[in-house]
Amino acid sequence: xxxxxxxxxxxxxxxxxxxxxxxxxxxxxxxxxxxxxxxxxxxxxxxxxxxxxxxxxxxxxxxxxxxxxxxxxxxxxxxxxxxxxxxxxxxxxxxxxxxxxxxxxxxxxxxxxxxxxxxxxxxxxxxxxxxxxxxxxxxxxxxxxxxxxxxxxxxxxxxxxxxxxxxxxxxxxxxxxxxxxxxxxxxxxxxxxxxxxxxxxxxxxxxxxxxxxxxxxxxxxxxxxxxxxxxxxxxxxxxxxxxxxxxxxxxxxxxxxxxxxxxxxxxxxxxxxxxxxxxxxxxxxxxxxxxxxxxxxxxxxxxxxxxxxxxxxxxxxxxxxxxxxxxxxxxxxxxxxxxxxxxxxxxxxxxxxxxxxxxxxxxxxxxxxxxxxxxxxxxxxxxxxxxxxxxxxxxxxxxxxxxxxxxxxxxxxxxxxxxxxxxxxxxxxxxxxxxxxxxxxxxxxxxxxxxxxx
Numbered sequence: 001x002x003x004x005x006x007x008x009x010x011x012x013x014x015x016x017x018x019x020x021x022x023x024x025x026x027x028x029x030x031x032x033x034x035x036x037x038x039x040x041x042x043x044x045x046x047x048x049x050x051x052x053x054x055x056x057x058x059x060x061x062x063x064x065x066x067x068x069x070x071x072x073x074x075x076x077x078x079x080x081x082x083x084x085x086x087x088x089x090x091x092x093x094x095x096x097x098x099x100x101x102x103x104x105x106x107x108x109x110x111x112x113x114x115x116x117x118x119x120x121x122x123x124x125x126x127x128x129x130x131x132x133x134x135x136x137x138x139x140x141x142x143x144x145x146x147x148x149x150x151x152x153x154x155x156x157x158x159x160x161x162x163x164x165x166x167x168x169x170x171x172x173x174x175x176x177x178x179x180x181x182x183x184x185x186x187x188x189x190x191x192x193x194x195x196x197x198x199x200x201x202x203x204x205x206x207x208x209x210x211x212x213x214x215x216x217x218x219x220x221x222x223x224x225x226x227x228x229x230x231x232x233x234x235x236x237x238x239x240x241x242x243x244x245x246x247x248x249x250x251x252x253x254x255x256x257x258x259x260x261x262x263x264x265x266x267x268x269x270x271x272x273x274x275x276x277x278x279x280x281x282x283x284x285x286x287x288x289x290x291x292x293x294x295x296x297x298x299x300x301x302x303x304x305x306x307x308x309x310x311x312x313x314x315x316x317x318x319x320x321x322x323x324x325x326x327x328x329x330x331x332x333x334x335x336x337x338x339x340x341x342x343x344x345x346x347x348x349x350x351x352x353x354x355x356x357x358x359x360x361x362x363x364x365x366x367x368x369x370x371x372x373x374x375x376x377x378x379x380x381x382x383x384x385x386x387x388x389x390x391x392x393x394x395x396x397x398x399x400x401x402x403x404x405x406x407x408x409x410x411x412x413x414x415x416x417x418x419x420x421x422x423x424x425x426x427x428x429x430x431x432x433x434x435x436x437x438x439x440x441x442x443x444x445x446x447x448x449x450x451x452x453x454x
Contacts, residue, residue: 006069010065010069013070013187013190013191014070016191016194016195016198017037017039017075017194019198020075020194020197020198021036021037023197023200029203030203030208031077031080031149034079034080035075035079035081037075039072039074040071040072040074042067042068042069042070042072043068043083043084044068045068047072048064051087055088055102057102057103057144059159060157060165060185060186062185062186063157063186066187067084072084073086076147076190076193077147077149077193077208078147078149078207079147079148079150081146081155082145087144087145087146091145100138100140100141101138101141102141102143102144104142105141106141106158106160107139107141108139108143108177109163110163112177112178114176114177117176121139121174139174140170143158143159144156144159146167149207152171152172152173152175153169153172154169155168155169156178163180165185165186166180166183167181167183167189168180168181169209181209182209182212182213183213189209192209196208196241200243201241201242201243202242202243203241206241211234211237211238211240211241212234212235216242219238219239220249220252222235223235223236229264229265232265232268233265236269237268237272239272240275244276245273250273250278253269254273254280257273267287267288267293270287271288271293274293274297274299274300275299277303277304279304281300282300282301282306282309285297285313294328295326298328298335299327299328301313301335302331303331305335313335317336
């Protein structure tokens, strides 16, 4: 412990937090805009003791030390961590009734099956509490909620039992079994979050902590040693947090896929390699399609497929287009465009577009915080609002762009460009609204007897 009384490990965490904030200055990581990588001042020993006495518990040591030496809530995974005051509030509902029984022995455990979970959360199983005093039994007894992941998804801490001090993710509406993170203590879980932010790993697809810790080389070493198919699949799924796959891992996993006898593991490898555009995946298209991995198959057709491949798969891409979204939908549009069969839109003037948007409230304000827009187009912190009264005499035209739309607003000899990315939840609603109001006029394109799907 240094002269300031702050342990070396606490100084290390605070230094990592500074690096994480520098890596994500625009708070683009999920939930970062809520805490902005800021921690409240550490709690005092008196504050912690008072909370523990009120609740009749002793906080796990690593979490207790974090509150005492690092910060009393704030920066953390998802929407951050609660402080002592919020911890007490989270244990009760809006009427002051206790909904968590933190003094009791926990009843949840890692890798609960759906059947086990359904039995535990069935209404008849929750009649009367564990003390026999009536009321509803809470499956999360012995769990302290320490942060929110959004809606009813929570981050908790096991207070007793064999998993004491371990972080657990759970749903207050009991929609699925809880997930126990692999780290055995709070501090290793928290430090991993900081390391992954600094490394630029993504948490969009699986969420932080849901996969195995490690960089591409470390995960490859784990895979080389793995024998159990379930363990192999966990390792493969953990690669989705990376933006790119290094060449050494591309070569290794192509070879591993060729010799893999377990069909489910092999399919996972093909999907993962398709995600990272590994060459040589075109021969796996039939396998992917039969497995229902349409987005991955379309990715291969778009990025690796020759003209002959695109032509051979053209009809099938049309058939599953309504099932695609995000990157898969955009890839399909690229393939369609390459085949010279793309829906054309008529120019839109101010009056018709105004009426269309009025009937589609979702698009009256396009908030980049609310949907996963592509950063190639604009910053997530901006907002665009169509305010017709501010552009009198303007003319608006619209055209397709990478599966979405771009609005061109002409005013006073200048042009303003506003893109609407296909990843936005409102994009498809907008298309439907335009068609219903007669603004969007599709050509009836036919290919092999099929009309382009709306």
